[in-house]
Amino acid sequence: MDHAFLPGLPATLIRAAYEAAPGNEIASGKFLSPESSSALVANTFGLFLSRPGDLPPLPGCSEPGWPAASVQLEAIVRFPWSGGRHPCLDVLVETETALIGIESKRYEPFRSKSETALSDAYWRAVWGDAMAGYERVRDELRPGALSFRHLDAGQLVKHAFGLRTAVHRPGSCYRKRPVLLYLHAEPAVWPDGRIISDAEIELHRVEVGRFAEMVVNDEVLFRSCTYRQLFAAWNESGTDDLRAHTEALMARFAW
Numbered sequence: 001m002d003h004a005f006l007p008g009l010p011a012t013l014i015r016a017a018y019e020a021a022p023g024n025e026i027a028s029g030k031f032l033s034p035e036s037s038s039a040l041v042a043n044t045f046g047l048f049l050s051r052p053g054d055l056p057p058l059p060g061c062s063e064p065g066w067p068a069a070s071v072q073l074e075a076i077v078r079f080p081w082s083g084g085r086h087p088c089l090d091v092l093v094e095t096e097t098a099l100i101g102i103e104s105k106r107y108e109p110f111r112s113k114s115e116t117a118l119s120d121a122y123w124r125a126v127w128g129d130a131m132a133g134y135e136r137v138r139d140e141l142r143p144g145a146l147s148f149r150h151l152d153a154g155q156l157v158k159h160a161f162g163l164r165t166a167v168h169r170p171g172s173c174y175r176k177r178p179v180l181l182y183l184h185a186e187p188a189v190w191p192d193g194r195i196i197s198d199a200e201i202e203l204h205r206v207e208v209g210r211f212a213e214m215v216v217n218d219e220v221l222f223r224s225c226t227y228r229q230l231f232a233a234w235n236e237s238g239t240d241d242l243r244a245h246t247e248a249l250m251a252r253f254a255w
Helices: 011-019 037-048 132-141 153-166 198-214 227-237 240-252
Strands: 070-076 088-094 098-105 177-184 221-226
Touching: 011 037, 011 070, 037 070, 037 088, 037 098, 037 227, 037 240, 098 153, 132 153, 132 198, 153 177, 153 198, 177 198, 177 227, 198 221, 221 227, 227 240
Parallel strands: 098 177, 177 221
Antiparallel strands: 070 088, 088 098
């Protein structure tokens, strides 16, 4: 793990976050895979674990009040029941007015996959009256009336339900605006040199847009951007320190 994190990052804090989370990314060795999405998101946002106020506004999320009050990696948001599995977001950012959950993807959209299964629990009448779009996605995924080749829509629905629950539970997030940010890479090749076609990348973009249209009026605000867009925004608006960070990220992760 000595070379898993960029120089200057709080490696102890990052490791602690992953070791405490489900998935066993570090102990299993997955974190060190050349395809690892966890390594990308941890190196990108790990810088802000101990200095959340330095996190710049995220593209498409200018509505929340900055600066960020906290930044967490591998953060679990709980459903309104005790048992079962609860969503684990790659990053959770809390500002004065919003709770932003980030779902990060690197190579995952371009692998063969099956849609995330939704159990009967997701049909409980606990999501309020402003989640009709996410509920429609949920409803149409089960019989196969709605399908996505690259986008894991079921996972996004789970995350949205978790964020919605969090802002309706008494605590620091109570009544804040829930935002789900889908942050994704668009790699041109696999680590072994195989090409990821422009057609696949474009279809993924189309599916993201299609999902966004279905949930546009819901309580949980859905936004998306690419890592390239994120790094460009940070380079334009950031300090020398932040620009150095994004340059190191682009060099490490082949942008």
